[in-house]
């Protein structure tokens with residue numbers, strides 16, 4: 001199910017300044033290889049959240065080849081860092097290459113391994129945490145994120161609408177992970193949560 005009219009999406013994507021290089025190349029790569037990335041509309045929202053919260057320390061669970069992380073790095077202060085995680089060495093290599101080309105390599109700290117395992121090695125506090133791992137793992141992120149996100153920090157999670165599958169009968173394991181995660185996050189009084197129905201739906205949860 002397309003959540004947004006494709007002409008509207010194209011109209012937004014055509015606005016000036018969207019996806020400066022090498023983000024545009026990364027989008028081409030993702031399109032060619034059918035690799036899921038957050039896309040430019042969510043990239044812009046992430047940048048706004050970084051600036052609004054004055055974020056310096058960012059953790060990303062499930063970074064792929066660094067596309068979402070590069071959007072965030074571009075507006076982090078010079079001494080800001082984004083810790084990326086992924087299980088695929090090729091993604092780490094590509095992320096390092098793109099960050100280097102963009103001149104932001106000093107802001108990248110890439111950790112190979114399971115995202116939650118790598119995350120719990122860190123004590124925090126983080127200003128912003130982005131969650132984009134396999135969807136069945138989503139419910140297990142809430143507790144460690146709550147312990148490591150500063151008050152006023154933002155927890156962003158991608159794919160909350162899962163191409164509309166969240167409202168279809170007989171959800172599969174991934175969809176069940178998203179449904180459980182969404183319910184728990186909205187019920188958690190320590191977070192102020194909303195879903196923005198942009199692209200595949202992002203949850204924005206502000207820690208109180």
Ligand SMILES: C[S@@+](CC[C@H](N)C(=O)[O-])C[C@H]1O[C@@H](n2cnc3c(N)ncnc32)[C@H](O)[C@@H]1O
Pocket residue numbers: 036037038039061062063064065066067068069085086087088091113114115116132133134137
């Ligand atoms: C949707 S992609 C991430 C895309 C990235 N956030 C972006 O928009 O550019 C998900 C990535 O998370 C990785 N991944 C999924 N589950 C993971 C886990 N439990 N631990 C570490 N990496 C994981 C996958 O290898 C994949 O590269």
